Amino acid sequence: MSPAHEAEETARAFATRFLDGSFDEATALLTGDGRDAVVDSFPDEFEDGPMDAGDALGEYWWGLYGQYGESEGVEVTSSECGTDGEATAHDGEVTVVFAFADGTEEARVETSGERVADFSFAPTYEIPEYVDEGAFTERDATVDADDVELDGVLAVPDGHGPFPAVVLVHGAGVHDPDGTAGASKLLRDVAWGIAGEGIASLRYENRLAAHEVDDGEYTLDR
Structure with a gap:
């Protein structure tokens, strides 16, 4: 299996578990740094007490469900693999797209071997053209x-x-x-x-x- 393909499969496994609502299984695929990154990326104003990675994934899921409705699947759209620093050849950054009944949302998954070192959404908000x-x-x-x-x-x-x-x-x-x-x-x-x-x-x-x-x-x- 090529490094790029391995990174994509790791990202797909994690993203699929997240989308299915299997937050414990998704969390198990995160490295220690990955769990910290998921918690740190969650907006402070929405936190209600101590939160672990599984809690943060669940809150993200509910936000997406409320916005777009029922989930329909995951698509891997791109990946980049490299050997920066101490990274191994099968470390990579993968872009995944979550599909829902009423829209899609793009996220970035950074892999480290068969684990996920970081997971974040890519919020690039643009004001609609119809707005004055x-x-x-x-x-x-x-x-x-x-x-x-x-x-x-x-x-x-x-x-x-x-x-x-x-x-x-x-x-x-x-x-x-x-x-x-x-x-x-x-x-x-x-x-x-x-x-x-x-x-x-x-x-x-x-x-x-x-x-x-x-x-x-x-x-x-x-």
């Missing part, structure tokens, strides 16, 4: 959800109102007000797009992003 950034203004807002206060953002078209308005509601998973998942900011894209058409909007963080909720009490803040 000069057509609206934004300001921070707070949503009173009875027992907690949720951070939100109000986008208001420029000009004289009143304006029609909508509330943008997040899906499942842990989301900030922009609905950030990897390189996507779905709720912000929608808010900015409709603001250019004269429609105001309020978007807010998922309760799970900052507040602990018992499994039996999951509901929709409205």
Whole structure:
């Protein structure tokens, strides 16, 4: 087996376990440094107490599921192998694409032999072409959800109102007000797009992003 092929197979095995929700099995394929890297890459504002690599993988998975729906598969798109420093010939950096019912997300997997030394998404967010950034203004807002206060953002078209308005509601998973998942900011894209058409909007963080909720009490803040 060539070094590139071995790196791709290692990355595929890890990515498949992650996508299937087998977080313990995926974690077992990580090196010690790989586990630390996965935890360190998770946004601090979404952490709710101590977190290990399996917890971080689970939170990433829920974020992707909430953004894109059911998972459909993994594709390896590219790999690079080298012998930098003490790396062996079968160390490499592999790009994988996770496919979902409503979109895809790209990630980078760095392999070390038959283990994974690093795993990270490649968030390269680009503002959609349909957005006119000069057509609206934004300001921070707070949503009173009875027992907690949720951070939100109000986008208001420029000009004289009143304006029609909508509330943008997040899906499942842990989301900030922009609905950030990897390189996507779905709720912000929608808010900015409709603001250019004269429609105001309020978007807010998922309760799970900052507040602990018992499994039996999951509901929709409205």
